Amino acid sequence: MTLAEAVLGAAFVGLLAYALFGGADFGGGVWDLLAGGTRRGRRTRALIERSIGPVWEANHVWLIFVLVVLWTGFSGAFAAAATTLYIPLTLAAFGIIARGAAFAYRKSVSTPAMRRFFGAAFALSSLFTPFFFGAVVGGVASGRVPPGIAAGDVVRSWVNPTSFLGGTLAVLVCAYLAAVFLCADARRDGEPDLAEAFRLRALVTAAVTGAVGLAGVAVLRADAPVLFAGLTGRGLPVLALSVVAGLGAIALLLTRRYVLARLVSALAVTTILVGWAVAQYPYVLLPGLTVEQAAQGRSTLTALAIALAAGAVVLIPALVYLYTLFQRPPAVNDRGASAPAGAPPGPDARS
Amino acid sequence: MAVLEFITAGGAENLWPARMQMALSLGWHIIFACFGIAFPAIVVFTEWRGHRRGDPELTGLAHTWAKAMGVLFAAGAVSGTLLSFEMGILWPGLMDRFGEVFGFPFVLEGFAFFVEAIFVGVYLFGWNRLSPRAHMLSAVPMVLAGIAGAFFVVSANAWMNNPTGFRLDAEGAVVDARPWAAMFGPSTWPQFVHMWLAAFMVTGFLVASVYAVGMLRGRRDRYHRMGLLIPLTVAAIVTPVQIGVGDWIANAVADNQPAKLAAMEAQYETTSGAGLSLGGIYRDGELRYALEIPYALSLLIHHDPDGVVPGLEEVPVDEHPPVNVVHLAYNAMVGIGTALLLLAAWFGLVWWRRRRLPETAWFLRAVAVSGVGAVVAMEAGWITTEVGRQPWIVYKILRTADAVSPAPGLGYGLVAVVVVYTVLTLFTAVVLRRLARGHDTLAPQEAGERPGSS
């Protein structure tokens, strides 16, 4: 593996993490949207909120990570993609703003109308944002982003069959991941009926995703021949693994082995993206810009590789700590109790 | 219909809307970034005092602030995301050519934000789940990451002001990029220190001003007094240091960017014994209606009343920055900085003599406006830096006009960003007001109680 491939690989791992963790957060928003009326959906929404609250921001930073590694290590390709695809990228960024702000703010407002408004903003932007990211991937994967600043068509690069397929699959995959993740969360929280409901949702979305994926093969064949050739050639084993993992996840859901189902579902999603990467290799931008051509100078790549390795040493333990802490039940050490005896009740106790 | 034409045009017409879009997004983000840099330290300090003295009122105050910090952090994170898109969407000429040189600090910044986001989550979520000691320890990475993140971004900006760490070949292509060296150019340390202190001033004065308003409305209990006292003390300590650092950074500008300094002072002719001009309007190489303090500028820059200060006449006309904007922004920063210094001195003096807050309502009124003042000073400082660099995006190397994206329809982005940020600002204000009033609300990183656990 060359240095450029290693750096691009690291960015790709970041993309996978964003798709899995950030994707599940987006999917939570989709289920929030579909949870029904205020009263009926209340418990579902509370479960979703509990399971993404402390982690969504950290999950979100994976996206930043991907962007900054690309713009430093592969500046030209990044500039080409950002300018040609600026419309869906801007819309996705607005979606991220609306979603993050609405999620953060809706807890702090009390009137039901405001809550509903923020809730709707959160849910709708959870639907749109992955769609636009999927459309961006579709534009790149179908070779509609040529090298050069704003060299591609700023509309047709993302309004096309492959982008539409990419967007739809992105939304479905997010929804699927969220449903699977929420099964286990609901069971841990002692809400078996919600776990059952999400199990059903996971199974239905799995079926729909599979169907869209099959139909997508025909779309790619007509609209993205290079990608299609790659997927059915070199990428075929990866794709097969994805199908096997998808079926395995369904079996695990049917037998209610939720924790294992999480892992296998993550594998299924990972392999879809890996399939794309394998099919497109060695090109960063189809049809002609390879990884080596797109890569920047050696000293920059070396600095990047060092920073990525050192950063991983800091980051991974921190992330593990966050996720394990988050599985811990609340109030094991309530602050009220740890305050010195005889102290007057603090303002916290006033509520 | 001229407006519509203007917006939909591609190519060179993109320059103005792109600059405005960038300025608006950055100007919005930076306010929240200040809280990301300075607030964790203030909150943890308050929590620590609360535990040490067994004072639940202080820990309660810290908890309320921590929630506000959570909301502000969320707003900072999402607005920062838009920024990282915009760097590529609006300025491909910059990223394409120089991404490998100055992109690197952004990667390190990415790690810093990652750590900060993780530990903001831990800190808020762990409020009732960790022992006080573990909880305060979990805040340490958050505090450090905020500082590191600020350093990295500011070093990227300092690189645009004073590009180092690479060579250009005959065609102007970058060869021999040295990203580590690029991070430590001559502007980096003064700019970082100045920004870091500005973050503490903005956060300190702004938080204090919230409680000053409360006290003016008659809520003079201990809770409000503490809410005013702690952040105001921080800001009051930082302010005099900031003025000194201002002198340092002004000297760095004089050494490296004479055109910017001339624009800051609206000075056309190269002069020895230059005076310091306040206000006024610059037209055709002359500053009118300004108040002049004789010799002051030469004194400030060279510490010598007869020192020579170069004027704009030394710079080709097509390399002049927009003088009036830069000059007035600079005056605003220095003027507000001086006013805040007076406020800090008033507070410090009374505290030193009497161990209490000054009692007059005028003091509270001054504190109540100081927060907005600090924000305006900081924004004015950035306008000085960024507009003063024009017409260059990379000083003396790449013109802003050559870096902008030619994509058609880019101007709609400005309209959209204006709308999005107007709405966002309104909602942020509403939510923060609610947080300031009640303790019953939750921060975005806190989880609601699980069923059956309460």
Ligand code: HDD
């Ligand atoms: C609360 C905020 C605040 C206050 C009170 C001051 N500044 Fe400032 N200033 C900033 C906040 C700021 C800033 C926003 O943080 C800037 C923008 C870029 C930077 O690095 O710092 C800045 C930039 C900036 C620059 C331009 C640097 C460049 O282009 O590289 C100069 C020359 C000064 N400042 C000088 C001063 C002086 C002489 C002050 C004395 C009163 C002063 N500042 C007070």
Ligand code: HEM
């Ligand atoms: C440290 C991070 C920052 C970076 C990397 C950065 C980068 C940029 C870039 C690339 C541009 C567009 C090109 C140009 O006009 O030269 C720009 C313009 C601008 N930025 Fe910054 N900026 C930073 C911080 C800020 C902040 C915090 C503000 C606060 C207001 C600000 C205010 C502006 C303004 C007003 C312009 C427009 C200048 C003009 O075109 O006349 N910048 N900046």
Ligand code: HEM
């Ligand atoms: C002087 C200028 C800047 C400073 C001091 C600064 C500082 C910060 C800080 C401390 C944060 C942490 C989040 C928060 O506290 O709200 C943050 C968030 C962020 N900033 Fe900035 N920033 C600046 C300019 C920029 C620029 C120019 C960019 C990109 C081009 C940028 C991109 C981001 C991103 C992507 C985040 C979100 C990271 C996350 O999700 O945690 N910032 N910024």
